[in-house]
Amino acid sequence: MRRALELAAHGPATGVNPQVGCVLLDATGTVVAEGWHRGSGTPHAEVDALSKVDTAVGLTAVVTLEPCNHTGRTGPCSEALVTAGVERVVYAVSDPGPTSAGGAARLRDAGLDVIAGVLAAEATEFQRAWLLATKLGRPFVTVKWASSLDGRAAAADGSSQWITGTASRQRVHEQRAANDAILVGTGTVFDDDPSLTARGDAGELLAEQPLPIVIGERQIPGTAKLWDHPRGVLETGSRNLEEILTWLFEQGIRRAFVEGGPTLASAFVAAGLVDEYLIYLAPKLLGGDRLAIGDIGVTHVGDARELRITAVEHLGNDILLVARPMTEAGH
Structure with a gap:
């Protein structure tokens, strides 16, 4: 076996x-x-x-x-x-x-x-990702964010490139390639204009590319880099995460990679739709109020979302924490 x-x-x-x-x-x-x-x-x-x-x-x-x-x-x-x-x-x-x-x-x-x-x-x-997706009838959801040690995703002026180092950024590209779709919110598209491609060390496109999915009701600009993505781009026109995930599953999407900033990440966490967390920590302190995660519905420490760390990896001067909910969705 x-x-x-x-x-x-x-x-x-x-x-x-x-x-x-x-x-x-x-x-x-x-x-x-x-x-x-x-x-x-x-x-x-x-x-x-x-x-x-x-x-x-x-x-x-x-x-x-x-x-x-x-x-x-x-x-x-x-x-x-x-x-x-x-x-x-x-x-x-x-x-x-x-x-x-x-x-x-x-x-x-x-x-x-x-x-x-x-x-x-x-x-x-x-086979955890496929089994869970098949059981739940929605894609296996991975949420990724990068932050300073004090949990900030950006400095006071909004700048966030680059909190983490090159080794961490390359690992993110590899993780993008390991998923069927990459999910971002309209705010990220308007603010950062990402390309959301999976690229190699030299900037070349990797063979496997995730399909970009934009969550939100606003139409993205016609000049957005996403329109040049090799897989195209799909606009949901919706913020209903459960309906979107069900529809994506019906389209054959089994692994969804959420890389859409604090608003979208927090929405997935609050809805209990996260199966795996990838948390990149850079040894920096930024202070301020630009947190990597916003309100997730926790008002008392006893109500905290309990996670189990399954792996810790050093990437240059950064650390990648891999975690999952203590209670698996669907159990």
């Missing part, structure tokens, strides 16, 4: 489909084939592995996710495993999808031996 998870990581992290890996074993436990999913419209991991053997009769399939049981752009993996003559299927995590789930039951009905939950915790953590 650990090998299957390694294979799964070869697949794209963005897009509608999960990252899935599959290992086929013979009766002696020897690996005879491996496969992984390479993106929407390509063979799923199980089918990819099956295509590499002359016969799969009597084999065991070890898969990171319960084999799907529906026909989308490809056929159901459960049927492919049954037809191929696989004897046993071992998987880590159940598929939470309302249409794709049910593969385990189909396999058992066909007489296959099915074992679930192997390395479930590791596989759930690996």
Whole structure:
């Protein structure tokens, strides 16, 4: 199963489909084939592995996710495993999808031996974003901000470039590329005129670009840099975050990166719609009232939004804190 998870990581992290890996074993436990999913419209991991053997009769399939049981752009993996003559299927995590789930039951009905939950915790953590998005019916939301040690996102005159150093800024570009969409408010577009592209060290465009989404009721200027974005730009014309996220999920967006300033970040936090926080801290003191986060509905310290820090990383002279809510959304 650990090998299957390694294979799964070869697949794209963005897009509608999960990252899935599959290992086929013979009766002696020897690996005879491996496969992984390479993106929407390509063979799923199980089918990819099956295509590499002359016969799969009597084999065991070890898969990171319960084999799907529906026909989308490809056929159901459960049927492919049954037809191929696989004897046993071992998987880590159940598929939470309302249409794709049910593969385990189909396999058992066909007489296959099915074992679930192997390395479930590791596989759930690996696929956390996709699993949570599928369960909630909205994209996995990451909120990012950069601030001084005293929590300021800008100086008294409004200047904010650059609070953090080059290493932090490059990491942000990599994180942009790891998401399907990047969300900003109209205020950020009017005030900062960002390009919101994902760029490399030399300023070149990375292969993966998030779709810019502008949240707010105002139309952005025709001269905004966002109109030159390689993916174009989508204006929501709305501030209803839950409706926007539901619609984005329906459009195939599974990972949303919020990089829109204190107003938008605070709105997501207040609404309880944040699944992951990326907080860049620069060893600077700015003072003043330009806080990285504004009112989130907390009036008493006992009502504070409790977070759990999952990683700490040094980037040059800065620190990146990765955190998540103590209570996962949907639990």
